[in-house]
Amino acid sequence: MNQDSKFQREKFLNHISLDCVVFGFHDNQLKVLLLRMKFTKEWALPGGFVLEDESLETAATRVLKERTGLEDIFLKQFKVFSDPQRSKTNPAVQDLIDSGADPDQAWFNQRFISVGFYALVDFSKAEPTPDSFSDLCAWKPLPEINKLILDHRQILNKALENLRMQLNYQPIGYNLLPDKFTMPELQKLYETILGKELDRRNFQRKMLSYGILNKLEERKTGGAHKAPFLFVFDLENYQKALQNGLYGGW
């Protein structure tokens, strides 16, 4: 069975695809989940197609389950990429040619309009898994990411831009950090997303003013210096803040 007939049988909608920018936080770095194409060895965002009875959100959830093993992922649509030329030279098609298939027969050798999502996941819980076009699925720190296939680099840039904007009116962190975390860790997350340093004391004051954190008695030991307190998110207030929005800006 070739890819073509497989896709035909599964009844994906023509012309519509989705790409996910999956953010994780590890080692005090913001990382993105990428796939390495089998033949061209180029890097790509995880993506997929939409079944006849799926919404985009359902499709993205399905794709991310396949790539990470995770369910209940924080997902946000941020832009549709629809330049008619965007999928003209698709490495996935090239892969098929390299492997002997007739490119005219390939189901995905067509124009695609792609809906961009970004996802926030707990790095430690994800299990990166390649898809049928790729031989490797791995986390890459943001600064190490260079060229990606098609317009995926542009998609990544827009995702980051949107994520930064989100910080201005929604809390973030619950989806990216472990259950218990320290204030310096949370600050580092914000700094990484924003790409700039913040004042430690002002950050804490502002963050606490949101009322979405509960301070624990417990401290995080093992670091080389004074042990910081651990915090957890107050889920009830966190949800409220997601709904009602925050104020101010960074």
Place this chain on the structure above:
Amino acid sequence: MNQDSKFQREKFLNHISLDCVVFGFHDNQLKVLLLRMKFTKEWALPGGFVLEDESLETAATRVLKERTGLEDIFLKQFKVFSDPQRSKTNPAVQDLIDSGADPDQAWFNQRFISVGFYALVDFSKAEPTPDSFSDLCAWKPLPEINKLILDHRQILNKALENLRMQLNYQPIGYNLLPDKFTMPELQKLYETILGKELDRRNFQRKMLSYGILNKLEERKTGGAHKAPFLFVFDLENYQKALQNGLYGGW
């Protein structure tokens, strides 16, 4: 020639549509451009389909040129609506049935994923023009809009929500107001979009601080009371503000 064959010949992409929430400001009211369906007399947002060599933005621009006669319209993608059930009972299909066509043959009797745009236009320059499904194209003040076809009411709500958000980080008004306008007019525009009243003096101070307005010597006479000064947008700074964003929130 029936609608079906017409659409076939023009080679629209299957499954993909777009809907536009066109905002205009007139009579101190925010108004939205709506179409009345020929047969069912229900109201709908102007929309259309995407040609094989068009981007979504190009398609939306083409559609809005047809509905308003305007070019160079401010356009912003805000969300994709992809519920598999959203276009199950499409009045446009009903129209075809009423007019004797075979619904199974109708090109648009299929599932559509619709990309939502909102547009900001100069009310006085637009010439509302119905499409082939509608017998009337007209402006409706926001409070008078009730039920719309399909999920168009939901699309309108989301557009408004996004427009409100835009006020927090981008200037607005150039696309909605005449070239020369008064501060009270600009304020009324903001109040209408936000759905709440603002303090006259604080509004002016904040708006002037953006540095995107040029105050003219001229005043607007003809009102019943003290004549307010006229302003124009400083286009260079306005563009800069669109690019770089503003600060604070309303």
Place this chain on the structure above:
DNA sequence: CTATCATTGTGTCATTTAAACACATTAATT
């Protein structure tokens, strides 16, 4: 086992921004 180090915990002060409010001015109307 004590001193050192680097980091965290907590707070102050000055500046900027936002919110609430007051009074003089003026174009049209009576």
Place this chain on the structure above:
DNA sequence: AATTAATGTGTTTAAATGACACAATGATAG
């Protein structure tokens, strides 16, 4: 010429932000 209702231009107060200082402490080095 007086009246009216809106505009022009402030001030005063409170809140948020930005810049900065010093004590406390867990691990490490000697």
